[in-house]
Amino acid sequence: MKLLTLASQDKTCTTVLMALAAVTFIIPLCNLLTPADSPLHFSAYTVSLIGKYLTFALLGMSLDLVWGYCGILALGHGAFFALGGYAMGMYLMRQIGTRGVYGDPLLPDFMVFLNWKELPWYWLGFDHFGFALLMVLLAPGILAFVFGWLAFRSRVTGVYLSIITQALTYALLLAFFRNEMGFGGNNGLTDFKDILGFNIQSEAVRSVLLFLSGFSLIGAFLLCRWIVNTKLGRVVTAIRDQESRVRFLGYRVEMFKLWIFVFAAMLAGVAGALYVPQVGIINPSEFTPLNSLEIVVWVAMGGRGTLYGAIIGAVVVNYGKTVLTGLMPEIWLFTLGAVFIVITLLLPDGIVGLLRRKLQEQHA
Amino acid sequence: MKTFAENLFGEDDKLKSSVLADGELDTRHGPILYMEDVSVSFDGFKALNKLSLYIDAGELRCVIGPNGAGKTTMMDVITGKTRPDVGSVFFGQTIDLLKMDEPAIAQVGIGRKFQKPSVFDALTVFENLELALKADKRTWQTLFFRLSGEQRDRIGAVLETVGLSAFAKERAGILSHGQKQWLEIGMLLMQEPKVMLVDEPIAGMTHQEIERTAELLLSLQGERSLVVVEHDMEFVRSIAKKVTVLHEGTVLTEGTMDEVQNDPRVIQVYLGG
Ligand SMILES: Nc1ncnc2c1ncn2[C@@H]1O[C@H](COP(=O)(O)OP(=O)(O)OP(=O)(O)O)[C@@H](O)[C@H]1O
């Protein structure tokens, strides 16, 4: 009930949802139904690009849950995205089979290259899609659980927490760079061939992946929206505003933070898993602390604490990135920094805040 | 006056079953809350100095004392916010509060209203009360929590009691100082604690509101134990049976309002001797 009224009150939110639904259904349908030379046909590049934006939107939204609603400025959220991506990447590697350069039926190329004779134990099971999907959720989930358990219980908050989340993703970056870790070192995992037996490069698969990305995003949005409107959502908001006060009402603040943190990490993992087959590679650079900072910029840009703001922010910033890196790659980082400063100073509520104000003025 | 109590803690008080199994809180042989020889120091400064305090079940105790006497710090110790250097704090005979953290102490039945009204500005008045409502406060249970009709009625009754019915759907952030005080008192009522610690409840209230607060607090004694800290002597006189005077972190004297007001030491402390 409340969800519906909220959605109808908020034009921007409804517009975003409609646009998402349109992209999710129309692009794949067009591509599956029209011949390649039709004007209604989207290029493989465009399809993958949009699919990628959708996974970023999901990632941004998951951070909004943690930051916008619970007030935890997590600067290592990209790590969970990367872990989900690696879990999917491992499945895709196992799908290659004998088609690798070395033709080893069991070992991925990089392991053959390292002279490994056996598949490490933590690669077992990844030839099953279902197992890989489970790991897409569990790997980020467990890491978030352990990290959050330690951090929240010892009541690390604010800037200290932000710093250790950066340290977390940096540590993972270094670890995944090492060849001995068995995740392909700095090349990561790539040269994927099939997913569930279908050619991963094919247009149909790309369309389906885009569809799944959009579908997951819409589903996750509705789920998140439901969560923030439950009592747990209100406790989490209360924690954001007055953490210690919540304790005196009998709530275990650390458990609530942990719950939301783990849930968001799993969503980020799903985003990563959808991202990897669409870009065709996962490597340690996904763990770069800078990546995690970028997610924060998306959310700030869109407007935090709204969920759909993060979606807008992720798409806008990444579209800008695509355009700019095409024109002048060297200025992207400066632009990003400048954008962040401008938002912080001039648009504390991001694009959504701006749109809301405009709408209000229209009504007045 | 009676209506408050009936409204709030009437016959069908089914919510009473809590984390605490019946009988666990043993107050048969003494006070419901006691602190003994509790000392707290901040950087060498003794905010509490061998403070001992005994609160009986159902009692309404007023605590007065000049600024910095340690009244708020005393509540901080009881509710787990501040760890004392030495001393013991027990709830009933068996529950050692010093071994528990804030949520555990809250769940066992000690509620608190803060000196500076602290409500959740981003939430509505109704939602503030809903958060405080006595319920299973674990994560999954909170996620799937649904207000029962009974609980909704209780929130309605408390809204009525604290005079905020008209504001139920407003964000708490827009309330005046006095209204926030009321809301926080309402939250305390929702928690149904056995002991209520009420720190300076009437600051920012109108004369009428002050009278209503006095009425409310009086109606709660017996069912609950209350510790009320207040500077307003007229107000204290209107509700107090027994008054404890704190000074420099320790109990200066205890007695009826007349007794303590005529105590030369108290006069000296208050006149800044
Ligand atoms: N966290 C803290 N760190 C340092 N000093 C503190 C802290 N908390 C309280 N104090 C000091 O301890 C003393 C007692 O403070 P407390 O707040 O308990 O007094 P109070 O009796 O509640 O006074 P008031 O009537 O002004 O509210 C004060 O001198 C205060 O400055």
Ligand SMILES: [Mg+2]
């Ligand atoms: Mg005080």
